[in-house]
Amino acid sequence: MAANPNIYLIGPMGAGKTTVGRRIAEIKGMQFIDSDQEIEKRTGVDISFIFDMEGEDGFRKRESDMIATLVNETNTVMATGGGVILESANRDLLSARGVVVYLETSLEQQLARTRNNRNRPLLEGSDDVEATLTQLMEERDPLYRSIADLTVKTGDQPARRLAREIVERLESIGTAEI
Ligand SMILES: Nc1ncnc2c1ncn2[C@@H]1O[C@H](COP(=O)(O)OP(=O)(O)O)[C@@H](O)[C@H]1O
Numbered sequence: 001m002a003a004n005p006n007i008y009l010i011g012p013m014g015a016g017k018t019t020v021g022r023r024i025a026e027i028k029g030m031q032f033i034d035s036d037q038e039i040e041k042r043t044g045v046d047i048s049f050i051f052d053m054e055g056e057d058g059f060r061k062r063e064s065d066m067i068a069t070l071v072n073e074t075n076t077v078m079a080t081g082g083g084v085i086l087e088s089a090n091r092d093l094l095s096a097r098g099v100v101v102y103l104e105t106s107l108e109q110q111l112a113r114t115r116n117n118r119n120r121p122l123l124e125g126s127d128d129v130e131a132t133l134t135q136l137m138e139e140r141d142p143l144y145r146s147i148a149d150l151t152v153k154t155g156d157q158p159a160r161r162l163a164r165e166i167v168e169r170l171e172s173i174g175t176a177e178i
């Protein structure tokens with residue numbers, strides 16, 4: 001039997017990549033990895049601390065190195081950070097090594113789901129979170145779409161239901177072919 005192809009979740013902060021990715025992995029019996037959590041594990045500090053010490057450029061370099069390592073894992077569902085698609089090398093690796101699922105999310109949902117804002121330095125430093133999220137989406141939406149094999153609107157359904165929907169849609173499009 002063919003192995004499960006890797007599943008890579010992309011989308012903006014608050015889309016639910018980390019939450020839904022974990023559920024998809026449970027349903028499929030696959031390994032779950034979150035690239036931000038891996039960076040934190042391996043550096044021993046949190047994402048905000050890296051932004052403080054090294055700026056966004058330093059974080060992006062670490063993120064790209066981590067993606068290049070993690071795409072070598074198999075049978076894996078990976079939640080990425082919202083800015084992973086900014087680097088063309090990341091886009092190429094994600095496209096080549098797995099099925100890319102874009103969690104398309106409204107501004108309202110992003111605002112609601114990032115309200116606590118633990119460890120999202122791009123929002124913590126903003127005095128107008130709505131404007132920041134809007135601008136990020138304008139820049140990034142075309143990049144998300146450019147590598148998405150499947151685009152799913154996140155809506156109001158609970159994470160578990162959304163995860164089931166994604167699994168069914170991936171099975172119906174025959175992801176082994178991608
Ligand atoms: N489908 C969903 N329904 C309800 N709450 C959700 C859903 N997806 C995510 N959340 C909640 O939104 C917050 C942000 O989700 P998270 O998975 O960290 O997003 P991301 O990794 O895309 O930034 C978390 O508190 C999570 O529990």
Ligand SMILES: O=C(O)C1=C[C@@H](OP(=O)(O)O)[C@@H](O)[C@H](O)C1
Nearest residue numbers: 012013014036081082083120121
């Ligand atoms: O959108 C971004 O540039 C970022 C999103 C974050 O991940 P989530 O999308 O999981 O919140 C994290 O990687 C970092 O704070 C930068």
Ligand SMILES: [Mg+2]
Nearest residue numbers: 017018079080
């Ligand atoms: Mg996340």
